[in-house]
Amino acid sequence: MVSTVLDVSRLRKDFPILERTVRGDRPLVYLDSAATSQKPFAVLDAERAYYETSNAAVHRGAHQLAEEATDAYESARAAIAGFVGAHAEDIVFTKNATESLNLAAYAFSNATAKAAQGGVVDPRLVLTPESSVVVTEMEHHANLIPWQELCAKTGAQLRWIGLTEDGRLDMDQLSVIDETTAVVSIVHQSNILGTINPVRSIMDRARDVGALGVVDACQSIPHMRVNVDDLGADLVTWSGHKMLGPTGIGLLWGRSEVLDRLPPFLTGGSMIESVTMEGSTFAPPPQRFEAGVPMVAQAVGLEAAVRYLESVGIESIEQHEHELTAYALTTLSHMPGVRIIGPESSVDRGSAISFVVDGLHPHDVGQVLDDRGVAVRVGHHCAWPTCRRYGVPATTRLSTYLYNDTDDIDAAAAGIRAAQEFFGVA
Amino acid sequence: MSDNVEALYQEIILDHYKHPRGAGLLDNAAGESFQVNPTCGDEVTVGVRLDENDHLHVGYEGQGCSISQASASVMTELLEDATLDRVADAERAFHELMHSKGAGEPNEDALGDGIAFAGVSKYPARIKCALLPWVALQDARLKAGIEIDQSTTPDA
Numbered sequence: 368m369v370s371t372v373l374d375v376s377r378l379r380k381d382f383p384i385l386e387r388t389v390r391g392d393r394p395l396v397y398l399d400s401a402a403t404s405q406k407p408f409a410v411l412d413a414e415r416a417y418y419e420t421s422n423a424a425v426h427r428g429a430h431q432l433a434e435e436a437t438d439a440y441e442s443a444r445a446a447i448a449g450f451v452g453a454h455a456e457d458i459v460f461t462k463n464a465t466e467s468l469n470l471a472a473y474a475f476s477n478a479t480a481k482a483a484q485g486g487v488v489d490p491r492l493v494l495t496p497e498s499s500v501v502v503t504e505m506e507h508h509a510n511l512i513p514w515q516e517l518c519a520k521t522g523a524q525l526r527w528i529g530l531t532e533d534g535r536l537d538m539d540q541l542s543v544i545d546e547t548t549a550v551v552s553i554v555h556q557s558n559i560l561g562t563i564n565p566v567r568s569i570m571d572r573a574r575d576v577g578a579l580g581v582v583d584a585c586q587s588i589p590h591m592r593v594n595v596d597d598l599g600a601d602l603v604t605w606s607g608h609k610m611l612g613p614t615g616i617g618l619l620w621g622r623s624e625v626l627d628r629l630p631p632f633l634t635g636g637s638m639i640e641s642v643t644m645e646g647s648t649f650a651p652p653p654q655r656f657e658a659g660v661p662m663v664a665q666a667v668g669l670e671a672a673v674r675y676l677e678s679v680g681i682e683s684i685e686q687h688e689h690e691l692t693a694y695a696l697t698t699l700s701h702m703p704g705v706r707i708i709g710p711e712s713s714v715d716r717g718s719a720i721s722f723v724v725d726g727l728h729p730h731d732v733g734q735v736l737d738d739r740g741v742a743v744r745v746g747h748h749c750a751w752p753t754c755r756r757y758g759v760p761a762t763t764r765l766s767t768y769l770y771n772d773t774d775d776i777d778a779a780a781a782g783i784r785a786a787q788e789f790f791g792v793a
Numbered sequence: 794m795s796d797n798v799e800a801l802y803q804e805i806i807l808d809h810y811k812h813p814r815g816a817g818l819l820d821n822a823a824g825e826s827f828q829v830n831p832t833c834g835d836e837v838t839v840g841v842r843l844d845e846n847d848h849l850h851v852g853y854e855g856q857g858c859s860i861s862q863a864s865a866s867v868m869t870e871l872l873e874d875a876t877l878d879r880v881a882d883a884e885r886a887f888h889e890l891m892h893s894k895g896a897g898e899p900n901e902d903a904l905g906d907g908i909a910f911a912g913v914s915k916y917p918a919r920i921k922c923a924l925l926p927w928v929a930l931q932d933a934r935l936k937a938g939i940e941i942d943q944s945t946t947p948d949a
């Protein structure tokens with residue numbers, strides 16, 4: 368079946384890695400974009416051109432290269448901000464989304480520690496054993512463990528919104544967000560279940576009780592039009608490498624008045640205003656959160672990725688993937704012995720589809736698929752509590768992007784059948 | 794299926810996976826170890842004790858992929874009622890085989906059915922699966938204070 372919105376076979380030519388074979392002479396069928404996306408020539412070329420012509424340390428130095436590099440870095444910030452409907456000065460570059468989330472969690476622990484020493488901090492960032500922190504049961508470990516650690520350091524209570532049998536948030540449990548809640552940090556689209564959560568209503572509740580709202584948008588921003596302001600959050604985090612960009616760059620968007628009152632996370636060069644031997648004052652955002660020489664080439668590459676996504680059309684990508692997701696859900700749900708973990712309907716759902724095969728461990732399913740050139744993810748997908756919730760030790764997950772089509776889904780389905788036959792569980 | 798995957802999933806491995814030998818924990822283990830493979834969630838618990846003749850007794854339970862669970866079954870069958878010299882030979886030979894990158898000549902005297910895991914060493918992601926019960930065995934043995942002579946050379 369040909370995509371109704373994208374010319375996938377033409378787009379695939381932009382991604383050199385999709386030309387290679389694996390495990391001998393098998394054409395690569397890449398269904399692991401929720402882990403990381405592949406990169407088009409435009410991104411590779413932009414990074415190379417930057418290193419060939421303008422490479423220098425940004426925001427320092429009086430020479431032309433430093434000027435060009437700084438321009439390239441700040442131009443990337445503006446382009447990425449534009450992609451999510453934000454102002455450039457509200458976008459912080461980090462190493463990855465995990466760092467972005469740690470930056471948010473450490474704002475609380477650093478403020479709490481400073482307050483204990485009599486320092487002047489925003490009282491909303493100071494946690495006590497009476498405080499609570501709210502996440503959901505479908506968080507990636509990156510949006511769980513920083514908050515667990517924050518609670519362990521401050522005595523605050525970690526609470527979570529549980530899940531329904533069909534892979535959705537149990538909205539009857541929103542009452543865990545109450546006047547004690549200092550921060551609510553939730554995933555926009557689950558990396559393991561594919562569920563797209565009603566973040567706006569949860570963020571509204573967070574705001575009503577005076578809590579800071581954080582949204583992990585790693586799996587949504589690459590695949591759909593997201594205006595960060597519309598999410599109703601104070602902070603939004605995501606990564607560059609899942610949206611056709613390079614590894615080594617993550618993003619944090621914050622409302623300017625919120626970023627303004629967050630203390631720094633990593634400290635050192637570039638993030639200061641004034642330094643003496645006794646102490647320092649810090650630069651305003653975003654520089655306050657960008658200590659050290661930053662990842663300029665990756666920022667340049669990510670700008671190219673954003674321009675590429677806009678040239679294809681993020682709305683078209685969303686529609687294409689929605690159709691592909693519906694096709695994959697139908698295909699998998701008609702296979703005997705295959706059970707989808709997560710919503711079985713394509714409504715409010717992204718393209719990451721987890722499943723288990725009766726009598727087969729995901730590692731063995733993945734091995735047979737790999738042998739046929741089909742790359743999927745197996746394991747707990749850094750969402751171990753979610754696996755526990757559904758009583759499975761692990762799942763197999765396929766996930767798509769603009770360069771996938773129904774042939775790829777068919778190849779995965781054929782591989783699953785081959786695994787069932789090989790292990791005698793068909 | 795490619796030759797490599799056929800070699801990975803030897804008939805012996807599939808047989809142990811579907812019909813595990815010696816499954817179940819010992820009632821009177823002197824040492825027990827729970828090991829988990831954090832990348833995929835495979836779990837195995839191995840318990841050991843020595844009898845009055847200094848022979849090892851092994852029990853296990855676990856859940857996970859074919860490679861990890863067959864490895865536990867093969868190991869338990871191989872080492873149940875074994876002398877400590879035999880345990881030492883087997884532990885060393887299995888670790889060597891797993892680190893051979895597919896080029897190892899498995900030592901059948903030391904490993905028994907364990908030689909079927911030779912094909913695993915070509916798949917870095919699966920070596921951890923195969924080693925999981927052996928790591929648990931070693932840890933359980935140390936907890937039980939059962940020392941083996943690490944210096945003996947396996948009978949070849």
